[in-house]
Amino acid sequence: MIGVVGGGIAGLAAAHRLQAAGRDVRIFEASEDVGGLARVYETAGDPIETFYHHLSKSEETIVDLVHELGLGEALEWRYMSNAYYVDGVVHPMDKPWEILAYPHLSLYDKFRLGMLVLEIDVRGGVPRFDAYEDITDYEDVPIKDFLLEHTTRHVYESFWEPLLDAKFGSRTEDVSAAWLLGRVKFRGERDLLRGEILGYLDGGFGRLLDALLADVGEDAITTGARVTDLATSDGSVESLTVERRTRADGSAAEGVDTVTETHDVDAVVVAAMPNVLEDLTGYPCGIDFQGTVCSVWSMDESLTDTYWLNIKDEAPFGVFIEHTNFVPPERYGGEHLYYTASYVQDYDEDLWGMSDEAVEARWRDGIADLFPQFDPDSVNWVKTARNPRTAPVYERGYLDMVVPYDLGDEVAEGVYYAGMASRAQYPERSLNGGIEAGYACAGLITPSRDRGVPATASR
Numbered sequence: 168m169i170g171v172v173g174g175g176i177a178g179l180a181a182a183h184r185l186q187a188a189g190r191d192v193r194i195f196e197a198s199e200d201v202g203g204l205a206r207v208y209e210t211a212g213d214p215i216e217t218f219y220h221h222l223s224k225s226e227e228t229i230v231d232l233v234h235e236l237g238l239g240e241a242l243e244w245r246y247m248s249n250a251y252y253v254d255g256v257v258h259p260m261d262k263p264w265e266i267l268a269y270p271h272l273s274l275y276d277k278f279r280l281g282m283l284v285l286e287i288d289v290r291g292g293v294p295r296f297d298a299y300e301d302i303t304d305y306e307d308v309p310i311k312d313f314l315l316e317h318t319t320r321h322v323y324e325s326f327w328e329p330l331l332d333a334k335f336g337s338r339t340e341d342v343s344a345a346w347l348l349g350r351v352k353f354r355g356e357r358d359l360l361r362g363e364i365l366g367y368l369d370g371g372f373g374r375l376l377d378a379l380l381a382d383v384g385e386d387a388i389t390t391g392a393r394v395t396d397l398a399t400s401d402g403s404v405e406s407l408t409v410e411r412r413t414r415a416d417g418s419a420a421e422g423v424d425t426v427t428e429t430h431d432v433d434a435v436v437v438a439a440m441p442n443v444l445e446d447l448t449g450y451p452c453g454i455d456f457q458g459t460v461c462s463v464w465s466m467d468e469s470l471t472d473t474y475w476l477n478i479k480d481e482a483p484f485g486v487f488i489e490h491t492n493f494v495p496p497e498r499y500g501g502e503h504l505y506y507t508a509s510y511v512q513d514y515d516e517d518l519w520g521m522s523d524e525a526v527e528a529r530w531r532d533g534i535a536d537l538f539p540q541f542d543p544d545s546v547n548w549v550k551t552a553r554n555p556r557t558a559p560v561y562e563r564g565y566l567d568m569v570v571p572y573d574l575g576d577e578v579a580e581g582v583y584y585a586g587m588a589s590r591a592q593y594p595e596r597s598l599n600g601g602i603e604a605g606y607a608c609a610g611l612i613t614p615s616r617d618r619g620v621p622a623t624a625s626r
Contacts, residue, residue, distance in 0.1 A: 175203025211500025349594025
């Protein structure tokens with residue numbers, strides 16, 4: 168049997184690929200539900216993701232899986248709208264004429280910014296089209312130094328710095344320029360006249376999770392099951408120890424009897440955060456992670472004309488996303504749905520220590536400050552989620568800290584890693600990266616069955 172630790176998208180993808188190769192697989196998930204960060208809330212219509220999700224055109228692996236699971240007709244490619252909130256004004260930033268009309272950058276600033284986004288290096292007056300081709304060349308370059316050299320000081324201070332502060336907060340100056348260049352490539356598909364193209368599933372990404380769960384089979388998944396030990400013998404993995412919460416009838420439940428089980432395994436895929444890997448194997452990971460506090464709001468009215476609103480303001484949240492300017496409110500029974508979210512770099516920050524109700528009260532006031540037309544009585548409901556490790560801090564030297572897929576040399580033969588500290592989650596973490604990591608581990612376990620594992624499967 169192959170044991171998979173963690174029932175998020177990476178663990179499910181690993182199990183899906185291993186089963187297709189004829190292997191017996193069992194997933195052990197510590198919580199009561201699978202899905203990890205891909206879980207959903209119910210609305211008056213379609214479910215909506217707890218943490219916002221969409222696809223970029225570069226994410227081919229997840230698109231292939233969507234089609235493989237029979238959901239191809241549900242995949243939609245939509246034009247997203249993007250704007251910058253400055254001094255009480257929402258400035259659209261999608262079309263060339265909107266960018267030219269943006270009043271807070273000079274024409275030269277916009278030229279330098281545009282050249283960077285188009286991946287053209289114009290330093291020295293001679294355009295270079297290959298300067299940013301290998302982002303690892305910039306792995307040790309501080310992002311601030313890079314932007315000051317490759318754009319202008321005013322572009323950095325007026326445009327980039329507020330965005331980076333919202334993304335990385337106190338860790339901004341630790342971030343590598345390679346992350347930014349990778350993000351430009353990751354999110355590079357756009358129509359010159361209509362803006363960036365993003366993907367979404369009709370019915371939400373919960374449909375992908377449900378289809379993957381059905382494909383793997385509920386019999387192969389044990390929830391409420393925390394793996395507490397990984398045993399090895401003669402340099403190879405031997406067994407997993409699992410503490411499973413059970414009711415009297417044997418089904419999983421929170422806060423009731425705990426049963427300890429030992430499962431013999433031929434291999435183990437740890438599809439969880441690196442702290443879980445370290446607890447089980449002693450393998451350390453130096454990557455720092457940041458948490459997220461994210462609220463979903465249902466309202467009776469629209470507040471903007473844009474999907475993704477970047478904010479240069481003293482707002483209490485880092486980003487304001489009007490989801491129903493991307494996917495129409497009719498899908499949600501007429502509800503207008505929004506996300507407010509902030510990253511947390513230090514768990515001593517006030518925001519992390521607040522109750523959900525206190526966060527929502529602060530953010531409700533913040534929405535009112537940004538949008539004078541906002542009526543608090545128009546809020547139908549609000550739900551808040553938080554997770555201590557939603558994204559890595561892509562600091563300089565990050566690639567040296569990535570956990571290899573195959574930990575045979577470092578831990579024991581038969582131990583593999585597919586969590587968020589894997590190479591597939593660089594330079595941006597995503598559902599696609601989770602699937603690629605799961606596939607990569609499955610491909611290493613079953614190398615004789617070539618099923619198109621991505622190139623990132625190499626150690």
